[in-house]
Amino acid sequence: MSDMPPKLTEIVDEFASAPRDVVLEMLLEFSDAVPPLPAELTHEGMEQVPECQTQFFLKAEVQPDDTVVSYFDCPPESPTTRAFAGILSEGLAGATAEEILGVPDDLYARMGLSQAISPLRIRGGAAILGRLKRQIRDQLG
Template sequence: MPDMPPKLAEIVDEFASAPRDVVLEMLLEFSDAVPPLPPGLASHEGMEQVPECQTAFFLRAEVQPDKTVRTYFDCPPEAPTTRAFAGILAEGLADATPGEILAVPDDLYAQMGLGQAISPLRIRGGTAILGRLKRQVREQSE
């Protein structure tokens, strides 16, 4: 099985080696990195809601003909930590293959050291986001 995408591995390493007080700043930067939804998804039709998140969070993964995965995320700006998960995944998984996405460890956020900076409830939401994304990729790849 392939390793996780190199860009995501780089992000994980940056977070894991950052001092705790810098981690929150880094999360805020990633919360601004969520690309806007294309007009066809603005109503969330065809997107999956992640009820484990404390705020409304929607996602969609599409395996493209060139065997890369395009991801779409939507979360209100008032939820910067949850948006940060989306920003991390959007940037870290850009142009990734289904195999690379499925190779992302389920404990990604623990590997990033986020357990010291944010609540377990938020970690659970982020883990649910990753799990649903991987499930969508797996279903489209079968």
């Protein structure tokens, strides 16, 4: 896991070592950590993640310095799915394209989330990460 961005590694370790009842509280905190979209960005400029049970949109932009800026949009009534966005938003802030592409696809299992939330939600979270990585690979050519 050492090729993950340091902040994401820290978040993964916190979740992995937390008791199940605390994990749900932590998820709720991350659901509040999703920054609002910039005014000029609409869903038309973002990719929908149909694997999520709720409407979820994302966009990754590789910057000239190879860092990635990620945008996520998900309704507040979907705290678990928003939590995935909050975790990625905070954990990947300032990360390079290469670091994000190195994030393991089983990230949420490594966090121990399969003990706390449904497999369907885990699959949605994995799809979010997969689409984010695919957008980055597409931009890198």
